[in-house]
Amino acid sequence: MPRRLNQAALAKQLNLSRATISRSLADHPAISLETRQRVRELAAELGYSPSPGRLRQRDPRAGKSNGQNRTGPGRRAASTLTVGALIGIPKHPTSMTVYSQIVSGLRARAVTERVSLDLCYQPPEELDVERIRQGAMRQIRANAWRGALLIHPFPSATVTALKRCLPLVSLLERYAQPEVDIIDVDDAPAISQLVHRLATAGHRRIGFVSWTYPVAGGWVARRFSGYVEALFSLGLEFRPKWVFNVHQAAASLSPTAVSTAVARLIEKDQVSAWVCAADHQAYGLISDLHARGLRVPRDCSVTGFDGLPPPESLTPAERLPRVTSMAVPHEQIGAAALTRLVNRIANPSAPYKKTLVDPQLIEGETLASL
Structure with missing residues (x-):
């Protein structure tokens, strides 16, 4: 001592x-x-x-310190720590539930951390780091943000430019650039678990479905890798024509075109189960199949990813079954990301971290045994 x-x-x-x-x-x-x-x-x-x-503990209610008041005449009280959240809402149809859950976690943790949170909703393909008039870039250029959270994949060039300006924490997307903290889901093992669950139920012909997005993130490819790994480990058949919208160089199909192709493969190739890369894709597929007279899970089983409830329906007849999925703790991820960013701001030289969260299987109403 x-x-x-x-x-x-x-x-x-x-x-x-x-x-x-x-x-x-x-x-x-x-x-x-x-x-x-x-x-x-x-x-x-x-x-x-x-x-x-x-x-000099700052009292936010009084605007003064709890020790000596050093603001005095002509001095300003210590400013609040402000961080931004860039939420990349694409124009492409997608589920807002994931974003609302993340934001809920961010807001709750912001109160605990005594941080001012500035939310900025921005189509990721339209964020131009050279345009000062854009809301997010105006805040950054004015030094209003001490750090930023990236929610939804953003272009690689955008991430490179942003990390020159301020500390970054990425949620649910992994970037090749160094100096970015990451909190993401362990995608591949989770999808593999769903494939094994389908195989246990007797399914032997299993396809993979995704949609395309203006800014392609790596999450679809990682989930597809879990699908392929599970098929090979189980000795199940893999056919490229049972896979939609994974290879970026291939011609992409709209959600409606995917549903049309899936319906044809159910009847022609007896593909009895479909793994969707996300819940909002799964619910879109189920709705389209129902409109074509194919019922889930009577005619085929469908799984998703995120653990989201079905969208609200206007009538009981339009109600969609809850999809069997992997539930992701989005609120906890949002809270953990904000704390990570605050710690990064306080300790800029600390080692950068990549945290992978394990989702949990939830049994829905869209998986039936053969």
């Missing part, structure tokens, strides 16, 4: 920087709640108490 206890001693014992110790004791919002608590607990255990001049 050092004879003279100070912040340097606390930093050494906790393996943190002196700046992190100082900010933790001042309850700075750029430091995670967990780290702040660790610092306070050790300080209390060792009997360390910073002087009032050192401890």
Whole structure:
């Protein structure tokens, strides 16, 4: 135990920087709640108490510090930590439920972290880093954001340009660029689990369906890899014509064209089960098959990915069955991503991390045994 206890001693014992110790004791919002608590607990255990001049805990209600008021005439109170969330809502039809769940997690954690959250909804293909008038870029150029969360795949060039400006955390997408923290789903094993579930139910001819998007992310390819791996591990047949919209160089099909082709393969090739890359794709496929007189799961089984409930229907006759899927904890991912970003802002030299979350199988009403 050092004879003279100070912040340097606390930093050494906790393996943190002196700046992190100082900010933790001042309850700075750029430091995670967990780290702040660790610092306070050790300080209390060792009997360390910073002087009032050192401890300037900001009271957001009063706009003053809890220690000495250093704002004084002509001085401004410490600004709130503001981070942005770039939510890439494409023009292509997609489910908004995933985004709303992520945003719910972000907002809840923003209160805990005492962070101001600025949401910016932006078609990813239209985000131009050279256009200052765009809302997101205007905020970044004005230094209003200390960091940004990327929700939905964005073009690689956009990510490269953004990471020159501020710290980034990507949700549900992995980029090749370094210096980007990532929180994503472990896609391939989850899809493999669905294929095994279908095989257990007696299905031997299983297809794979995806839609195309203006900005292609890697998530479709990763989920397709889980499908292929499972087929080969089970000794099941793989046919390229049972796969839709995975190869970017191939001609893409619209959701309606995919449904038409799937209906034909159900009847012609007896493909009895279809793995969809996402729930909103699965519900679109089920609805189209029903319109063609094919019922799910009577005529074929369908699985999805995300764990979303079926879209609301106008009448009971239009109700869609809940799809068998892999439930993704989107709210928890949003909360964890915000904490990761705050920690990155506080510790810019810390190693970058890629966290993969395991989704959970949920049995729906779209899988039947043969």
